Amino acid sequence: MIKPNDMAEEVTLFKTWSSAFALRVVWALQLKGVQYKSVLEDISDKSELLLHYNPVYKKVPVLLHQGRPISESLIILEYVDETWNQYPLLPQDPYARAMVRFWAKFGDDKIMPSIWTAFISEGKEQEAALAEASEHLQKLEEQLEGRKFFGGDNIGYLDIALGWLANLLRVFEDISSLKVVDGERFPLLFAWLREFSDAPIIKDCWPPHDKLIPKFIALRQVYRAKSST
Ligand SMILES: N[C@@H](CCC(=O)N[C@@H](CS)C(=O)NCC(=O)O)C(=O)O
The missing domain is CATH 1.20.1050.10 (Glutathione S-transferase Yfyf (Class Pi); Chain A, domain 2)
Structure with missing residues (x-):
C-alpha cells in the first residue's frame, strides 16, 4: 500500500479508469508535461487513502502534490495551472x-x-x-x-x-x-x-x-x- 510519506515530493492522481472528472486532470497534467503517478481507485471499494485525502466528498479525482491533497476537478485544474506555468490554461485577463x-x-x-x-x-x-x-x-x-x-x-x-x-x-x-x-x-x-x-x-x-x-x-x-x- 502507498503510504502518505512515500509521496512527499511527487504528483499523484487518484482516479478511476473511466472518470470524466479525473480525465480533466489527466489532460491538464499531460498538456503541461507534468510527470505524475496514477492510483486507480474502485469506486465500489474506495481505498483508505482516498477517504483520507478526500474526507469531505470521498470522490476522485484527488491530486496529491508534495503530500498535500486537492480535490474537485475544476479546483485541481486551477491549482495545476498556477503551479506549473508552461502551457497556460486560464487566460491572463x-x-x-x-x-x-x-x-x-x-x-x-x-x-x-x-x-x-x-x-x-x-x-x-x-x-x-x-x-x-x-x-x-x-x-x-x-x-x-x-x-x-x-x-x-x-x-x-x-x-x-x-x-x-x-x-x-x-x-x-x-x-x-x-x-x-x-x-x-x-x-x-x-x-x-x-x-x-x-x-x-x-x-x-x-x-x-x-x-x-x-x-x-x-x-x-x-x-x-x-x-x-
Ligand atoms: N464535482 C466532482 C465530481 C467528482 C465525481 O463525481 N467523481 C465520481 C467518479 S466520476 C466519484 O468519485 N464518485 C464516487 C461517489 O460518488 O461515491 C469533481 O469535479 O471532481
Missing part, C-alpha cells in the same frame, strides 16, 4: 478568467444534469431534458463564435472542463440513439467536438469506448430502476 470559470460551472451545473437526465429517461421526461440541454448548448455555441477552441487557437481550461461532452456524448448516443449535438443546429459545437477529440494528448487519454459502453448501459439500468420505484 481577470475578466476573461472569470468568464471561463463561469462557463465551466455552467457546464457542470446545467448541461451535465440535463444530458444525464436525457440519457437515463424516456418519453416526455427525455424530451423535456433534451430540450433543456439544447437550450444550454445554444449558449455554448455562442461562446465558440470565431474560435476553434473555447481557449481560442489552443485547448484551454474551458475546453478541458467541457471535455466530458466529447468523451461521453458518443457513448450516450451509441447506447440510446439520442442525438444531442446536431451538426446543423450546433455547427460550431459539432466542429469543436471533432477538433477536441482528435487533438493529440486528448485523444491519447480517452478511456476505451468499448469498455465505456457496457459500463453506461449498466448505470442507465440502475438509474432507471431507481426512478421507477
